[in-house]
Amino acid sequence: MRDSYDLVIIGGGIIGTSILWNLKAQGFMGNVTLFERGDALAEETSAKSAGAFRNLWGSRINMEMSTCSIKFLSTFEKEFDIPIGFHKHGYLFTFYPEPWERVKAYKPTFDEVGVRAELVPLEEIERMVPGLKAGVDHMDPEIREFAGFQPFAGGLYGPDCGSFDPSAAAKGYTERAQREFAESAEVHLRTEVKRIEFESGKVKGVQLSNGRRIGAGGVILAAGPWSMQLLAASGLPDDENLPVDPIKRQLFVTNLPDIPGYEHIPLVIIDRGIYFKYETGNLQIGRADPEQKSGFDQDASLAYYKDEIAPYMQERIPGTEHCNVKSMWGGLYSITRDDHNGILGAHPAYEGLYLACGWSGHGAMVSPAAGQALAELVVHGSYRTIDARALRFERFAEQDLVIEEIVI
Ligand SMILES: Cc1cc2nc3c(=O)[nH]c(=O)nc-3n(C[C@H](O)[C@H](O)[C@H](O)COP(=O)(O)OP(=O)(O)OC[C@H]3O[C@@H](n4cnc5c(N)ncnc54)[C@H](O)[C@@H]3O)c2cc1C
Known part of the structure; x- marks a missing residue:
């Protein structure tokens, strides 16, 4: 493990691993590491999922993200050389x-x-x-x-709806990222982040549970349902934490x-x-x-x-x-809380902190699009394939919620 990285991803579920692969696929030139506290990748929420995907949504952003993701997942087995049980059963x-x-x-x-x-x-x-x-x-x-x-x-x-195995896909993303970008894409299991550290409103690094401090140019938070705890432990007040x-x-x-x-x-x-x-x-x-x-x-x-x-x-x-x-x-x-949809993009109050959280029961099915969108934002400074600004953190303060009517 290095003493510092250009980017640290926290969480090795389907979202964090998709981001890892997509950063490299989008041409991210720096080094990036993914820290996962478990013994293996995608053993938490991603493994408990029904793995179902649907593009039948009422909001445009969910329709677009899932449509793009289904297309990507349909060729995943071939592209990543791993079976993921992709099946369009409707x-x-x-x-x-x-x-x-x-x-x-x-x-x-x-x-x-x-x-x-x-x-x-x-x-x-x-x-x-x-x-x-x-x-x-x-x-x-x-x-x-x-x-x-x-x-x-x-x-x-x-x-075009169906299901797949998110844990297998997480493995596929990671293995390929490490195979193709061995020098610059690392994954560390049994590595828990205790807090994210900031200096003058900017990400400085992370402190691990073993006491070690790792410098970081940016941090991508994909710690699933534990993301809010981690932000609280990092000193964020309630109104800057995730409403999740x-x-x-x-x-x-x-x-x-x-x-x-x-x-x-x-x-x-x-x-x-x-x-x-x-x-x-x-x-x-x-x-x-x-x-x-x-x-x-x-x-x-x-x-x-x-x-x-x-x-x-x-x-x-x-x-x-x-x-x-x-x-x-x-x-x-x-x-x-307010609209049961993901929160994706830069945190407005902390430079270098990116959020990929709050997926409200549909994170697995949008994970390819979420990973790609966030990677585009980090690498190019703006969304290129899908305009995911609807999922920004600021929408709660602006009361510009993503209202979804086709819910289960
Ligand atoms: C019963 C159930 C059914 C579901 N069915 C579906 C479905 O059919 N379709 C669908 O799209 N979605 C479904 N979901 C939701 C979907 O599983 C999630 O949206 C998705 O898995 C979220 O992925 P994630 O990577 O954000 O979270 P996770 O898979 O939870 O990954 C987060 C990772 O972060 C790690 N972590 C946490 N804190 C730290 C830390 N401090 N340091 C280091 N690592 C840390 C955790 O160990 C974990 O591995 C379902 C969920 C459940 C519970």
């Missing part, structure tokens, strides 16, 4: 009548940005998801009333229902934001708990599946009551 959102009217209005923007999206009638939803009943007549009226079920009004299908909370999300893997055809379903989003996809002979199922408090707890709870997911799923898809949990885990979303 996404099917289902909607109750009121949101359906709003979602239909996005179609012209989808067409304009080049997002392939199909409005799907009810019979087609039932065909795509065997056993699913789009209406509510089959339900007990009391349960229907109590649980607030409504008949679906329509679906939105994205054929760590919030637990859980995933459950069950056997398939005894209904033929589940190998070919898209990722499906139904009532209460319950989502599921086929995953190597099983179903992977999740749902964001709106009651979940912020904090670093990552324990998964079988009771949550049994109380908040299974009963609703079996009403909508009779037969799924036989889906039993085989494994489950929790991980942390970094939820940006």
